[in-house]
Amino acid sequence: MSSRLGKQNAIELSSFRSAFLADDSLVTIIPDFDYSHDIPLMSASTKVGPFRAGIPTEVPLWFALMLQQRSLCSLKVLDWLATENLTRVKQHETTQTTLTPTTSTTTSTTTTTNDSDDTTTLPFYYAELGQRFVSAKSHSQAAQAPKASRLLLQDIAQVRLDKLRQQFQQLTRQQMANPSICVAVPGIASAELATLKPLITQALNDQRFLATSAAADAAVKKKQPVEDSIVESQSQEESVSGNNNNNTLRSRIRRLRG
Amino acid sequence: MADLSNLLDEVDDALGEEEDEVEVPNTQIASYEDNEDSDDNDDNADREHVELPAALEEFEQQQQGYGSEQEKHDEADQDLVELETNENHHYYVKLKRLWQQELACPELLPLDEELVEAISDQIERQQAVIDDMGEEPGDIEALLGSVLKVDCDRAQFMLSDLLRMRLWKIQEHPLHMRDLVDRMSESEFEFLKGYGQLFEGYMRRTVLDHVAKDALKNLDEPEMIDKPDLEQFVFVRVKETSEIDIGTEDEPSIQQHDPGTTLITRYNLVRELFGQGKVELIL
Numbered sequence: 001m002s003s004r005l006g007k008q009n010a011i012e013l014s015s016f017r018s019a020f021l022a023d024d025s026l027v028t029i030i031p032d033f034d035y036s037h038d039i040p041l042m043s044a045s046t047k048v049g050p051f052r053a054g055i056p057t058e059v060p061l062w063f064a065l066m067l068q069q070r071s072l073c074s075l076k077v078l079d080w081l082a083t084e085n086l087t088r089v090k091q092h093e094t095t096q097t098t099l100t101p102t103t104s105t106t107t108s109t110t111t112t113t114n115d116s117d118d119t120t121t122l123p124f125y126y127a128e129l130g131q132r133f134v135s136a137k138s139h140s141q142a143a144q145a146p147k148a149s150r151l152l153l154q155d156i157a158q159v160r161l162d163k164l165r166q167q168f169q170q171l172t173r174q175q176m177a178n179p180s181i182c183v184a185v186p187g188i189a190s191a192e193l194a195t196l197k198p199l200i201t202q203a204l205n206d207q208r209f210l211a212t213s214a215a216a217d218a219a220v221k222k223k224q225p226v227e228d229s230i231v232e233s234q235s236q237e238e239s240v241s242g243n244n245n246n247n248t249l250r251s252r253i254r255r256l257r258g
Numbered sequence: 259m260a261d262l263s264n265l266l267d268e269v270d271d272a273l274g275e276e277e278d279e280v281e282v283p284n285t286q287i288a289s290y291e292d293n294e295d296s297d298d299n300d301d302n303a304d305r306e307h308v309e310l311p312a313a314l315e316e317f318e319q320q321q322q323g324y325g326s327e328q329e330k331h332d333e334a335d336q337d338l339v340e341l342e343t344n345e346n347h348h349y350y351v352k353l354k355r356l357w358q359q360e361l362a363c364p365e366l367l368p369l370d371e372e373l374v375e376a377i378s379d380q381i382e383r384q385q386a387v388i389d390d391m392g393e394e395p396g397d398i399e400a401l402l403g404s405v406l407k408v409d410c411d412r413a414q415f416m417l418s419d420l421l422r423m424r425l426w427k428i429q430e431h432p433l434h435m436r437d438l439v440d441r442m443s444e445s446e447f448e449f450l451k452g453y454g455q456l457f458e459g460y461m462r463r464t465v466l467d468h469v470a471k472d473a474l475k476n477l478d479e480p481e482m483i484d485k486p487d488l489e490q491f492v493f494v495r496v497k498e499t500s501e502i503d504i505g506t507e508d509e510p511s512i513q514q515h516d517p518g519t520t521l522i523t524r525y526n527l528v529r530e531l532f533g534q535g536k537v538e539l540i541l
Contacts (some may be wrong), residue, residue, distance in 0.1 A: 043412055204491040
C-alpha cells in the first residue's frame with residue numbers, strides 16, 4: 001500500500017483483503033434448521049433462500065462459516081478440494097513449467113492447458129478457500145482426509161511460488177534490455193499475488209529508476225556504454241535508497257518533505 | 259519539534275472530521291433506538307412469530323420497491339442479466355470493483371458519488387432492520403440479526419477502506435491534487451484544502467522563510483510538485499482483446515492480448531485501456 005509501511009505489513013494487509021474477497025464465494029451447505037423466508041443480503045447474487053433442514057442450499061462462504069460455528073449446518077466439500085483432484089494438480093505443477101491456470105469466479109473465462117483437461121484448473125482464491133475449509137473440516141464430523149488435502153495444498157502453493165520467483169528472475173534480466181516490458185503471468189492466483197506483488201512492483205520500479213538515471217548519466221558523460229553502467233547499478237541494487245545526483249537546494253527541500 | 263506535534267494534531271483533527279463523515283449513519287441509528295416506545299416492545303413479545311417476518315418482508319419490499327423504480331436507470335451490464343431484482347447486490351459488486359481498482363491504481367480515480375450514496379443508504383436501512391430485530395428474543399432472530407450485521411459490516415469495510423485509500427492518495431501529493439479536484443467529492447476537497455494549508459504553513463515555518471533567495475521560496479514551481487509515479491508496475495487482467503504498445507523510440511512494437519491473460523506491465527502503457535474498461539487492475 002505505502003512505501004512507508006514495512007513490506008511485512010503490506011503483505012499482511014493484502015492477504016487480509018484477499019481473504020475478505022474470497023469469503024464472498026458461494027458454497028453449498030446442508031442446513032440443520034428451517035427458515036421459510038428469503039434473507040436479502042447485499043453480498044449474495046441470488047437471494048439466500050428459504051432453508052429446509054437436509055436440503056442443500058448455496059450461501060456465501062462467510063455466512064456458511066457463521067452457521068457452522070453455531071453448529072447449524074454442515075459444509076459440503078468443494079469439488080476441487082478432493083484429494084484426487086489436488087494430486088492431479090500437484091502433478092501438473094511439478095511437471096510443467098507454467099502455472100496451473102486459475103479461473104476467476106466472477107468471470108466465466110477459463111484458460112485451457114495443453115492437455116485440454118478441464119479439471120486441472122484452480123479457483124483464483126484456492127489458497128484462502130483451502131485454508132478455510134481445512135480448518136472448518138476439523139469441526140465437522142464427516143472429516144474427509146483433511147490432512148492429505150492440507151499437505152497437498154501446501155505443496156501446491158510452495159511449488160507455484162517457486163515457479164513465480166524463477167519467472168521473476170528471468171523478468172528482471174529481460175528488463176535490463178528493455179525498460180518497458182509487458183509480461184504475461186497466466187494462472188497466477190490470489191495468494192501468490194498477495195505475497196509477491198509488493199516485492200515485484202518495488203523491485204521492478206527500483207530497477208527502472210536505476211536504469212533510466214544511469215542512462216541519463218551516460219548520455220551526459222558519454223564515457224561508458226550504457227550496458228556497463230546498468231551492470232554497475234545492478235550491483236548497487238541492494239543498497240537502493242533513491243539516489244539523487246541533483247545537489248540543488250530545491251532537491252534538498254523535496255527530500256525534507258518526502 | 260514543537261511545531262511538528264501541533265501539526266500532527268491538526269492533521270488528526272482534519273482526518274477525524276473525515277472519519278465522522280462515514281460514521282454519521284451509525285449515530286443516526288442510535289437516535290432512532292432511543293425514540294422507540296415501550297408499548298411497541300410489549301406488542302412485539304406477544305406476536306413474536308408474526309412480527310419478525312413482517313420486519314423482513316417490509317425490508318424486502320423496500321428493496322424491491324427501489325429495484326423497480328431504478329430498473330429503468332440500469333446500465334446494460336451483463337452481470338445484471340443473471341441477477342434477480344437485487345439492486346443492492348449490483349451496487350455491492352460495483353463497490354467491490356471500484357475498491358479493488360482504487361487500491362491497485364497509482365493515481366486517484368474519479369469517484370462515483372451515486373454509488374457511495376446508494377451504498378451508505380443501504381447500510382443505514384439495513385442497520386435499522388437489525389435494530390428492529392434486536393428487540394426480539396429468540397435464537398433464529400438473533401442469528402438473522404447477526405447475519406445481516408455481518409453483511410452490513412462487509413459493505414461498510416469496503417466503503418471505508420476505499421475512502422481511506424483516496425485520502426491517503428490525496429495526502430501523498432497534495433499540490434498535484436489541486437488540479438484533479440473534479441475526481442474528488444466535496445468533503446475530500448475540503449480535506450485537501452485544509453491539508454494543503456497545513457502543509458504550506460509547515461514548509462514555510464521550517465524552511466522557506468529562512469531561505470535567502472526569493473526565487474527558491476515558491477512552492478508552485480513545476481519542479482517542486484510531486485506527481486504520483488505513473489510508471490509503476492501493475493498487474494492487470496485483460497477483459498477484451500487489446501493492443502499494448504511497448505515499443506521504445508527505436509523499435510515500435512505492439513503486443514496483442516486476448517481476454518483472460520494476466521500481465522505485469524507499466525501503468526502508463528495500460529492507462530488508456532484501463533480508462534476504457536478493457537483491462538482491469540488486480541489487487
